[in-house]
Amino acid sequence: MGADRVGGVRRPARAVAYAACGAVLLAGCASMPDSGDLRDVESTPRQDSQLRVFAMPPREDAPPSEIVQGFLEALTSDDPQYATARQYLTGTASGHWRPEQSTTVLAGSPNIQADRTTGHDTSHDNSDDYAFTLTGDKVARVDVQQSYTPMRGEYSQPVHLTRDKKSGQWRIDVLPQGVVMGQSDFQRNYMSVNKYYFASNTWADSATSATAVADPVFVRRRVDAMTQVVRSVLSGPTDWLEPAVSSSFPAGTELRRGVTSLAPDDQNRLTVPLNEKASGVGREKCREMATQLLFTLQNLTPTVDTVTLQRAGGGTLCSLEEEQAEAVATRGSVKRPDYLYYVDDKQRLVRIAGGGTAMVADPVPGGLGEGVQKLQAAAVSWDERTAAGVGDNGKSLFVGSLVEGGALDAPVLQSQVRLTVPSWDARGDLWVADRDPARPRLVVLEQGGGQPLDVRVPGLKGRVDAVRVAADGVRIALVVRAENDSKSLLIGRIERDDKAGDRPVVSVLELRSAAPELEDVTAMSWAGESRLVVAGREKGGVQTMRYVQVDGSTPEGPPPAALTGVQSLAAAEDDRSPLVAYSSEDGIVRLPSGTQWQKVVKDGLAPVYPG
Incomplete structure (x- = not known):
């Protein structure tokens, strides 16, 4: 990644890499002043993924500031048990330090500030203690379970050093638990992996x-x-x-x-x-x-x-x-969708065969493809046998079978104002939000019909503007509009209590942000088992499109190619299917792997894959 920027100027990385015996050794012993203003620990340059990175132990008679800097650099190495980092600590401190407890990620490398109340220039006296404060802007924290959580705010932790009376060497005797490093070093050192359990x-x-x-x-x-x-x-x-x-x-x-x-x-x-x-x-x-x-x-x-x-x-x-x-x-990522669906210029639900290059659309079988009931958006069940469509006034939700001659019955749900695009879960239940300001609610219709169940969403602050359920049926993505009209992407956990009475109690719990850097999310879709694609605007910036993880981290790899005017997105959890979008400027377009956006149709809207 290269060194982080300091004061707007890129300085060369202080750690020097040496290729030797198949490993890369990083020098952690360059000097710095013992007192003064904020200083930074230079981040390690990005190395080849097959090379391992090791830090150097403290050199003889190293001053306190160098000990702290060397220790922080050792935290970014590939030392399995942090044995080199422990050489910068006293024996007692090493025994109490638990690096596996957490990893705190800062925007840049940690700054080292001498404590002016206790710190002093050791070249002018014989004091045996010294104090620093590590500072920075928090980005995230990885806890003892290795789970990632985005964070904001200032990081400030004390570090104290003492001089060994026998050896005369400075060592750290007080330090924060866990590990701390800059974002570029975190991206070099850590990788995200999906582990699996059963719903x-x-x-x-x-x-x-x-x-x-x-x-x-x-x-x-x-x-x-x-x-x-x-x-x-x-x-x-x-x-x-x-x-x-x-x-x-x-x-x-x-x-x-x-x-x-x-x-x-x-x-x-x-x-x-x-x-x-x-x-x-x-x-x-x-x-x-x-x-x-x-x-x-x-x-x-x-x-x-x-x-x-x-x-x-x-x-x-x-x-x-x-x-x-x-x-x-x-797994949701295994099944490739048979079709891509969208609403054509006659406001019918149509489909294009997936897996090929053909772009000829045909109306779906059944009432939703006949055009008698005009549509503005739709969702198709995971088995691609049933679809739900939002009427052209945005107030009525229809459900119909995708079979020839299938009739379209009366609406299964109506709003006084407007409904969101619906979403099917793996159970065959249909989720949709009512955007009526007088009665905003998230509802689920069992098997796509019957009396709607109001979904409990404790802690929700705002109104749900978009809904997408993951293929596993356990997690749900919501775009939530706050009182100030900003729209954020939140991930919730779906829980069902089937023993509470005649009808189950359905809840979406522990909402957490999946795109904390975006303040105006305009479109989103699941794009993998723990990944979403989202379009939105950064604070003070322009519209952007990116992939995000459900935990709020950024996955490896390039973001989608830029596209202006994005109003809706469709991605399959199977990554062999191309990303599809509706742009107010270009209509429906798709992005096959390794290429640029390609036009599908100008006069169409609301593209969706099953789900």
């Missing part, structure tokens, strides 16, 4: 397999990421997702004692030795456990296509290949 609710009565739900976590990129990820799966889902999913691993399941590293063999098989907690599981439960790991590992690397679980005392619990895992659980 707790049975979302489809006819389901023959479980539904896999992605739970993104951040792991250190070049510190045995495979073993880190396996341990993370065994430890269970993150706190935010845990109420809505389950793990097939028995509580307390860990790697067998003494197992420190995992690697696939030359046949792409990963063998995972487990402790005694898993020894009594049956065949089906073991297959579910192996499926969780295989889905997770395939998200990390393509080099694993078989997982074998071993008992604590030796012997195989079960072995599972990729094809077998797909029979155990379904």
